[in-house]
Amino acid sequence: MTAAPAIASHLPVTLRINGRDHPVLVEPRRTLLDALRHDLALTGTKKVCDMGNCGACTVAVDGQAMYACLLLAVDCDGREITTIEGVADGNTLDPVQQAFIEHDAFQCGFCTPGQIMNLRVFLDQHDDPTDAQIERAITGNLCRCGAYPNIAKAARRAVELRAAQRQAAASPSGGQ
Numbered sequence: 001m002t003a004a005p006a007i008a009s010h011l012p013v014t015l016r017i018n019g020r021d022h023p024v025l026v027e028p029r030r031t032l033l034d035a036l037r038h039d040l041a042l043t044g045t046k047k048v049c050d051m052g053n054c055g056a057c058t059v060a061v062d063g064q065a066m067y068a069c070l071l072l073a074v075d076c077d078g079r080e081i082t083t084i085e086g087v088a089d090g091n092t093l094d095p096v097q098q099a100f101i102e103h104d105a106f107q108c109g110f111c112t113p114g115q116i117m118n119l120r121v122f123l124d125q126h127d128d129p130t131d132a133q134i135e136r137a138i139t140g141n142l143c144r145c146g147a148y149p150n151i152a153k154a155a156r157r158a159v160e161l162r163a164a165q166r167q168a169a170a171s172p173s174g175g176q
């Protein structure tokens, strides 16, 4: 009788996160969310439902907002992943982070990283969204504290901050 072929319990994967390559060994069933949190200690991405219902685990993958609990780490090999840890520029907050603080757009804060990641991608795709578009954009991220009115205000403020940032970058001094 021939022995069954051995199945690799862990596979080598390179996760490119926030501009840095992270070689990791993961089980084929490991989600991107668990790889981020448990293998790479990037705990800013939150686990709540772990089944694609709440949006707390939202990250950007190749420029699209995705639920990290629904992605396998092995399928993310070589893809460009951005997590909440990668959005600030040193001590300078991302405009969406800044807007959340200005508008007090959180209570417990547990949904906040996912909200911010989702809104960043949305605003990358919509320079000047309507209120209705903003309201629709934030419905994929569940906020159990009901902070939606302030999240919507923060989104509108982030539109202004991003426009000012673009304008400064386009000025002859390049915002210096």
Ligand code: FES
Residues within 6 Å of the ligand: 046, 047, 048, 049, 050, 051, 052, 053, 054, 055, 056, 057, 058, 067, 068, 069, 070
């Ligand atoms: S933890 Fe991923 S959608 Fe809820």
Ligand code: FES
Residues within 6 Å of the ligand: 105, 106, 107, 108, 109, 110, 111, 112, 142, 143, 144, 145, 146, 147
């Ligand atoms: S701020 Fe608590 S869940 Fe959104």
